[in-house]
Structures are given as structure tokens and as C-alpha cells.
Amino acid sequence: MTQAALAALLAALVAAVAYRVRALTIRGAFAAFGVGALVFGAGGWRAAAVLFAFFIPSTLFSRVGRARKRTLAGAREGPRSEWQVLANGGVAALCALASAYLGAPFGAAFAGAFAAASADTWSTELGTLSRRPPVSILTLRPLVAGRSGGVTPLGTLATFGGALAVAAVAALAGIAPFWGVALGGVAGALLDSVLGASVQALRWCAACNVECETRRHECGSITSLRRGVRWIENDGVNLAATLCGAAVAALASHW
Numbered sequence: 001m002t003q004a005a006l007a008a009l010l011a012a013l014v015a016a017v018a019y020r021v022r023a024l025t026i027r028g029a030f031a032a033f034g035v036g037a038l039v040f041g042a043g044g045w046r047a048a049a050v051l052f053a054f055f056i057p058s059t060l061f062s063r064v065g066r067a068r069k070r071t072l073a074g075a076r077e078g079p080r081s082e083w084q085v086l087a088n089g090g091v092a093a094l095c096a097l098a099s100a101y102l103g104a105p106f107g108a109a110f111a112g113a114f115a116a117a118s119a120d121t122w123s124t125e126l127g128t129l130s131r132r133p134p135v136s137i138l139t140l141r142p143l144v145a146g147r148s149g150g151v152t153p154l155g156t157l158a159t160f161g162g163a164l165a166v167a168a169v170a171a172l173a174g175i176a177p178f179w180g181v182a183l184g185g186v187a188g189a190l191l192d193s194v195l196g197a198s199v200q201a202l203r204w205c206a207a208c209n210v211e212c213e214t215r216r217h218e219c220g221s222i223t224s225l226r227r228g229v230r231w232i233e234n235d236g237v238n239l240a241a242t243l244c245g246a247a248v249a250a251l252a253s254h255w
Helices: 002-020 026-061 082-102 104-127 153-172 178-196 234-254
Strands: 202-205 210-212 224-227
Touching: 002 026, 026 082, 026 104, 026 153, 082 104, 082 234, 104 153, 104 178, 104 234, 153 178, 178 234
Parallel strands: none
Antiparallel strands: 202 210, 202 224
């Protein structure tokens, strides 16, 4: 009971601070509280360290180059919603809970899910600042900066950096082997880019004559589907990436 109470208190504190600095919406803060409480309560301080290895750098990098990011095609300005929180942290939270009862494979899966979320976030937040235009991961054709599925050399380096950062903390905390978690993180981020370039919904705003990735363009107009699957959007792709990171890390750590 003491650990559960401390977990709830720490999760509430982190969520409140994130809301205060406008990193999360109010619903996003409640979702972050749920994720944090599960992680802290099930895994203790070691699991909390892995969560922070994802959350703190990702939040800081989201604030780097904000003026440039506002001009990009796929820009998602503003605090993170509950769906974004759950897409990035939901799988890890469930794996942390399973690890408390079922052991090692789920511990590696927990770290791998956060490694994938970290790798993807770093690649997006830093890669969009690259001076070189992105190319599609599938066709290698140039893309508009900020479009899902685009890759740059800087973004690729950031992908590895995000995965390795979480993997290092997970290994130091004794949760999972370094290379297994790192491999899961890179694999998840790679899948994110592939799905973003293929099945993720790409839409068209007839009022502005531009592509976008949201059902309602920033001008307020309803958009039409141009490519991909109508119900697969960025949050769904992020969820798939963390699932992939969890599965690959668990398998790699086992072998």
C-alpha cells in the first residue's frame, strides 16, 4: 500500500508539472497520471527511471526549434492529448504491470516500448530541424518537411539516440539487456516511418489546396482522404510502433 500511495503521488506530481508547463492537456495529464501510476506502482523506482528517460528528453526536444516546427506540414503544435499519451505510454504501462507478475520477458517489453516511443519522438522533433529535405523511407522521393514517413540523416541519428538513451537506463536499472531494448526501439521507430509512408491517412484540404494528416485542416475545413487507410492516423501508428518495440525487445532479450 505504501508503494502504491507513493506511486500515485509521484505520478500526480509529474502529470501536474507537465500540465503546468503546457506539455499536456488536462485530459492528457489524467492519462499520464494513469500511465505513471501503473509504471511506478508495478515497477518501482527502476521502472520510473526508464519512463523518465523517455519523457524528460522528449518533452525538452519538443520545445527546440518551435518557430520552425509551426511552419511544417505535419506540425502538431500544442499540449499532448490523452490519445497521444496512451499511444506512446499505454503499451509500456501494461507491460510494466505484466512484468510484476510474469517476469523478465515483460520487463524487456516494457523498456522496448518506451525505447520505440523515445526513438520516434527524437527522430521527429530533431529530424524536422534538418537542413536537408526529407525523403520517403519507401520510395526515397523528396517529401515536404514534417510529413510522416520522411527520413533525414539527422533524424536517423536521433532515432538511434532515443533508443540508446532508454536502453542504457533500462540496462543500468537491471530491467533488461541493453542491446535487446535498443534493437526494439529502433525497430519500432522504423515501423512507424514505414506505416507513416504507406497506410497512415494522408488527406487533402480543398480550401487551401494542400495535403495534411488531420480530418480537419488548421483553416477549419473538413479534409478528404487522399492515401492510406481512413482510420489509421498518427496516434494509431505510434501505438503500433510501441507494440513492435515491446515485441522485438522481448524476443531479442530472450535470445
